[in-house]
Amino acid sequence: MNIQVEVQNVSLQYKNFPALKNISFTLAESKIYGLIGRNGAGKTSLLSLLASFREPTSGKILINGEEPFENPLVMEQVCFIYEKDYKDESEDVSTLLETAERYRSHYDKDYAHKLMQRFKLPMNKPLKSLSRGMQSVFNVVTGLASRCPITILDEAYLGMDAPTREIFYQELLADQENHPRIFILSTHLVSEMDYLFDKVLILDRGSLILQENYEDFISRGSSLTGPAEVVDEFVHSLQKLNEQKLGNTKSVMIYDTLSEGQQRAAQAKGLQIGPVSLQELFIHLTKEEE
Numbered sequence: 001m002n003i004q005v006e007v008q009n010v011s012l013q014y015k016n017f018p019a020l021k022n023i024s025f026t027l028a029e030s031k032i033y034g035l036i037g038r039n040g041a042g043k044t045s046l047l048s049l050l051a052s053f054r055e056p057t058s059g060k061i062l063i064n065g066e067e068p069f070e071n072p073l074v075m076e077q078v079c080f081i082y083e084k085d086y087k088d089e090s091e092d093v094s095t096l097l098e099t100a101e102r103y104r105s106h107y108d109k110d111y112a113h114k115l116m117q118r119f120k121l122p123m124n125k126p127l128k129s130l131s132r133g134m135q136s137v138f139n140v141v142t143g144l145a146s147r148c149p150i151t152i153l154d155e156a157y158l159g160m161d162a163p164t165r166e167i168f169y170q171e172l173l174a175d176q177e178n179h180p181r182i183f184i185l186s187t188h189l190v191s192e193m194d195y196l197f198d199k200v201l202i203l204d205r206g207s208l209i210l211q212e213n214y215e216d217f218i219s220r221g222s223s224l225t226g227p228a229e230v231v232d233e234f235v236h237s238l239q240k241l242n243e244q245k246l247g248n249t250k251s252v253m254i255y256d257t258l259s260e261g262q263q264r265a266a267q268a269k270g271l272q273i274g275p276v277s278l279q280e281l282f283i284h285l286t287k288e289e290e
């Protein structure tokens with residue numbers, strides 16, 4: 001079943017603070033969406049609206065045409081994984097997994113057990129006694145095994161070491177291949193996780209400044225390097241995001257698709273054209289004036 005999320009002119013106000021400003025977008029395909037933004041940009045606020053933890057101050061969220069807030073049938077389609085405080089949780093891991101199964105209609109118990117083994121998560125220990133990284137593993141396992149049509153992972157990797165994060169990414173991609181759904185991943189580990197994203201959403205100070213296919217977005221960034229005066233002349237009508245100079249060699253990051261003709265012209269002038277990463281584009285597109 002194809003599920004659709006529509007966010008229509010959504011704003012969220014905390015007292016006098018506008019955390020989200022008139023945001024609209026549609027997620028209509030079973031893809032992996034990367035939600036990125038600087039600290040305080042509004043990522044968790046947006047995700048908590050999608051998960052119906054709160055209501056927008058204005059605007060509408062529709063999941064398959066229905067408002068999800070206090071609507072259990074719609075909410076069953078959404079799974080929100082975020083960092084939780086388990087200090088008062090006395091149950092062991094296996095009991096909590098059984099509880100997860102009871103509340104999730106798409107839950108795959110065998111898959112959950114397979115993941116537990118792969119991550120080497122101890123089944124018979126109280127969850128509160130596990131390390132922070134292992135508690136995150138538990139969250140991710142319940143998130144993946146729930147197989148919710150909309151699965152939201154808000155910085156789900158917190159505390160995981162690099163090899164554990166790698167297993168998480170591998171399992172996510174493998175399960176998405178076999179059971180496609182809408183995954184929304186919010187992250188600060190942009191350069192580490194960018195290869196997972198089919199599409200990218202960028203929040204900047206409460207506004208959505210970009211929603212685009214990852215590949216299309218990346219292809220609009222390039223770096224041009226060469227003698228300073230040649231580079232300056234070439235880029236003068238292009239949108240520049242950043243520049244660096246070492247002696248007379250200059251490198252300029254541009255945010256404009258270069259046509260084949262422009263690429264040939266740049267090469268003919270002896271300029272080197274290089275790729276730009278999602279992280280670099282993100283840093284410079286959300287840079288504040290100094």
Ligand SMILES: Nc1ncnc2c1ncn2[C@@H]1O[C@H](COP(=O)(O)OP(=O)(O)OP(=O)(O)O)[C@@H](O)[C@H]1O
Nearest residue numbers: 014015017019037038039040041042043044045046
């Ligand atoms: N309950 C609240 N009451 C008042 N302000 C809040 C509340 N929750 C969040 N905010 C503010 O709203 C803004 C957005 O916060 P949010 O947690 O959504 O950002 P974020 O992009 O998830 O940040 P980070 O990447 O640092 O986790 C921040 O300025 C934050 O201080």
